[in-house]
Amino acid sequence: xxxxxxxxxxxxxxxxxxxxxxxxxxxxxxxxxxxxxxxxxxxxxxxxxxxxxxxxxxxxxxxxxxxxxxxxxxxxxxxxxxxxxxxxxxxxxxxxxxxxxxxxxxxxxxxxxxxxxxxxxxxxxxxxxxxxxxxxxxxxxxxxxxxxxxxxxxxxxxxxxxxxxxxxxxxxxxxxxxxxxxxxxxxxxxxxxxxxxxxxxxxxxxxxxxxxxxxxxxxxxxxxxxxxxxxxxxxxxxxxxxxxxxxxxxxxxxxxxxxxxxxxxxxxxxxxxxxxxxxxxxxxxxxxxxxxxxxxxxxxxxxxxxxxxx
Amino acid sequence: xxxxxxxxxxxxxxxxxxxxxxxxxxxxxxxxxxxxxxxxxxxxxxxxxxxxxxxxxxxxxxxxxxxxxxxxxxxxxxxxxxxxxxxxxxxxxxxxxxxxxxxxxxxxxxxxxxxxxxxxxxxxxxxxxxxxxxxxxxxxxxxxxxxxxxxxxxxxxxxxxxxxxxxxxxxxxxxxxxxxxxxxxxxxxxxxxxxxxxxxxxxxxxxxxxxxxxxxxxxxxxxxxxxxxxxxxxxxxxxxxxxxxxxxxxxxxxxxxxxxxxxxxxxxxxxxxxxxxxxxxxxxxxxxxxx
Numbered sequence: 001x002x003x004x005x006x007x008x009x010x011x012x013x014x015x016x017x018x019x020x021x022x023x024x025x026x027x028x029x030x031x032x033x034x035x036x037x038x039x040x041x042x043x044x045x046x047x048x049x050x051x052x053x054x055x056x057x058x059x060x061x062x063x064x065x066x067x068x069x070x071x072x073x074x075x076x077x078x079x080x081x082x083x084x085x086x087x088x089x090x091x092x093x094x095x096x097x098x099x100x101x102x103x104x105x106x107x108x109x110x111x112x113x114x115x116x117x118x119x120x121x122x123x124x125x126x127x128x129x130x131x132x133x134x135x136x137x138x139x140x141x142x143x144x145x146x147x148x149x150x151x152x153x154x155x156x157x158x159x160x161x162x163x164x165x166x167x168x169x170x171x172x173x174x175x176x177x178x179x180x181x182x183x184x185x186x187x188x189x190x191x192x193x194x195x196x197x198x199x200x201x202x203x204x205x206x207x208x209x210x211x212x213x214x215x216x217x218x219x220x221x222x223x224x225x226x227x228x229x230x231x232x233x234x235x236x237x238x239x240x241x242x243x244x245x246x247x248x249x250x251x252x253x254x255x256x257x258x259x260x261x262x263x264x265x266x267x268x269x270x271x272x273x274x275x276x277x278x279x280x281x282x283x284x285x286x287x288x289x290x291x292x293x294x295x296x297x298x299x300x301x302x303x304x305x306x307x308x309x310x
Numbered sequence: 311x312x313x314x315x316x317x318x319x320x321x322x323x324x325x326x327x328x329x330x331x332x333x334x335x336x337x338x339x340x341x342x343x344x345x346x347x348x349x350x351x352x353x354x355x356x357x358x359x360x361x362x363x364x365x366x367x368x369x370x371x372x373x374x375x376x377x378x379x380x381x382x383x384x385x386x387x388x389x390x391x392x393x394x395x396x397x398x399x400x401x402x403x404x405x406x407x408x409x410x411x412x413x414x415x416x417x418x419x420x421x422x423x424x425x426x427x428x429x430x431x432x433x434x435x436x437x438x439x440x441x442x443x444x445x446x447x448x449x450x451x452x453x454x455x456x457x458x459x460x461x462x463x464x465x466x467x468x469x470x471x472x473x474x475x476x477x478x479x480x481x482x483x484x485x486x487x488x489x490x491x492x493x494x495x496x497x498x499x500x501x502x503x504x505x506x507x508x509x510x511x512x513x514x515x516x517x518x519x520x521x522x523x524x525x526x527x528x529x530x531x532x533x534x535x536x537x538x539x540x541x542x543x544x545x546x547x548x549x550x551x552x553x554x555x556x557x558x559x560x561x562x563x564x565x566x567x568x569x570x571x572x573x574x575x576x577x578x579x580x581x582x583x584x585x586x587x588x589x590x591x592x593x594x595x596x597x598x599x600x601x
Contacts (some may be wrong), residue, residue, distance in 0.1 A: 072495055074478075076467050084498075143508070148515065157518055158463045160501060238504050243468060246498025254501050263467035264504050275469075 049287055053280035054224035056080065065281065067245050073265055073275040080278040082285075084247040088162060088255035089231060092241060095251050096173060096230040097167025101223055103170075104177030105212070108219075111178070112185035113207050124179070131175035139239030142168040147240055154252055160242035162251045168236050173226035180225060184218020184304060185211055217304040224297035232290050258286050339367035340575045346380020346393035349476060350564050353419060353595045354393055357583050360591065368575055384567050387411050390565040390576055393404060395421065414571045418583050420598035422525045422553035422561040423477060426510065426532040428517040433457040435536035435545035438481055438559060439489055444520060445482045447497025452518065465509045465521040468502040477522050480560060487540070506596070522560075524596035525550065553598045565595060 057065060060080045067264075068081015145146050146167060147159030154163070188211050196206040212219065242254020243264065256264070265279050343355050349419035351374030358370035377394040384392035385406045398406075398413055406413050425441065427433060433456055435445075443449040445464055453459045467474045484490045496502075503509045510520040514531035521532075525548055528534055536545030539559045572580050582588050589599040 074475050077496060143511075151516075157461045158501065158516060159514065160503075237382070239508070243502035243504070244499050245496070245502065254499070256502060260504075264502060 029124035053284040056277035056281035085258045089257040091162040096169035099170035108181035129157040132290040136234040139236040142240035165241035169230040171230045177226040180222035188214040221297040221301040341369045344391040345389045347395040348374040349395045350393040418591045419564040424534040424548040437538040463519040488555040
């Protein structure tokens with residue numbers, strides 16, 4: 001606002017210009033610092049993960065570390081094998097994706113293609129509120145409401161299972177999937193829809209055969225962002241997944257996903273000790289995994305943008 | 311000129327802040343270092359916090375890598391207080407004395423682990439061997455220990471907890487019993503939960519569950535089991551009384567070791583721990599006080 005000189009100003013132009021320059025430089029330098037800070041922090045995190053995590057592979061060879069099924073960090077001597085954690089993460093993420101993708105994409109299609117503007121303007125903020133619910137609250141809801149329900153519906157020994165965690169995670173990734181898919185659907189040019197209607201297609205046929213295929217790369221990106229959220233979520237899975245160390249063979253088993261394993265071990269780990277290094281090594285692998293998912297999502301989203309850029 | 315100022319200014323602010331923080335942190339006063347048992351850590355942390363409130367010039371650092379590390383630090387004279395959940399061994403005392411360190415033992419609290427089940431569970435007592443089989447996954451049905459024909463849901467704390475290790479050594483591996491087997495580990499189906507409260511609430515809501523909270527965590531909603539050391543002994547229910555007189559099998563003293571009798575600020579701190587005020591904190595944290 002400082003830069004706009006209205007014609008009725010009484011101050012000399014020179015003073016205004018100097019003040020403008022002052023403000024601009026100040027803001028510029030702060031933005032510069034902020035930008036540098038993010039990069040420094042990111043590099044710092046990577047360096048820390050490498051420094052603390054890599055030595056774990058001297059004690060346990062990477063092959064055994066990744067494919068071992070025994071995790072006894074406090075035994076003498078300790079054993080570190082993380083297969084069951086990754087299988088658990090896989091199950092939980094699968095359940096979360098299987099639930100959130102159909103609902104999320106359908107909801108996005110409704111909001112983008114069917115709903116009147118008024119409905120969309122009411123529903124979208126509500127969905128964004130869902131995204132803002134803290135994960136510990138989701139964990140609590142899962143513990144108190146969902147896990148007894150899952151236990152009785154599926155006739156399980158305990159309601160703390162990968163399934164319960166997956167359902168809670170699907171609720172947490174829904175907002176991301178809906179809002180990114182909706183943007184993607186709305187980016188499909190109206191010419192496509194009009195052409196489809198002109199050929200005699202119904203609304204459903206248009207959505208099914210024109211809009212969704214047109215926005216498929218954006219929807220894929222939405223799904224991947226949702227998956228990334230599900231993989232990285234910690235508190236909820238720590239609370240409701242059950243934490244059993246065996247390799248889970250079904251989603252209804254209690255299990256310990258990767259993030260929960262890190263969270264439940266780090267408090268006890270001696271700084272620089274074997275368990276500490278092993279946990280950092282898990283963190284390193286998890287970081288690479290979510291980074292890969294997010295980067296792919298970014299690439300796909302970029303392709304979608306280019307497709308309709310005219 | 312001005313451009314340079316705007317880059318320099320934030321840097322100056324940051325440097326000034328760092329200098330202030332270092333200056334404040336470097337103030338004088340005495341410090342106490344406590345290292346050792348992970349189980350005792352929550353208790354000594356609470357004591358340290360309370361003590362530092364009334365003695366602002368004292369700083370206490372508590373760390374809990376394990377009793378063994380604590381005792382090693384005592385032997386090497388690199389700690390003021392060693393906290394331990396087991397007694398020091400004779401070989402360790404010899405090593406310490408060779409280094410000119412005289413281990414001085416002070417019991418600060420007692421720890422009793424209750425084994426709890428759902429109130430509707432007909433099982434009312436278990437032997438240590440049966441508990442071991444339940445937690446290794448060898449026994450998976452309540453029928454095998456005299457209960458209903460339902461599966462057992464064994465719940466444990468995660469490895470963050472010192473209790474996890476204590477229970478593993480003394481119950482799963484049956485330390486001190488003729489059947490002791492150091493190779494036994496928790497079975498893969500045991501649920502590792504992040505908090506004792508969650509374990510208790512799971513037992514309260516699940517007729518098939520079993521869990522081992524500290525005495526302080528037992529509520530009305532769960533049923534503590536009587537524990538038998540061996541098949542022929544009498545089942546003992548956990549209580550402050552049975553933990554104190556030594557009849558409850560899964561109880562142990564929580565100890566502080568110092569080099570010689572404690573003096574000065576270390577004595578003040580330990581006196582506070584043993585005071586009625588300090589012993590009240592013991593109950594709050596979930597352990598058994600001395601009296």
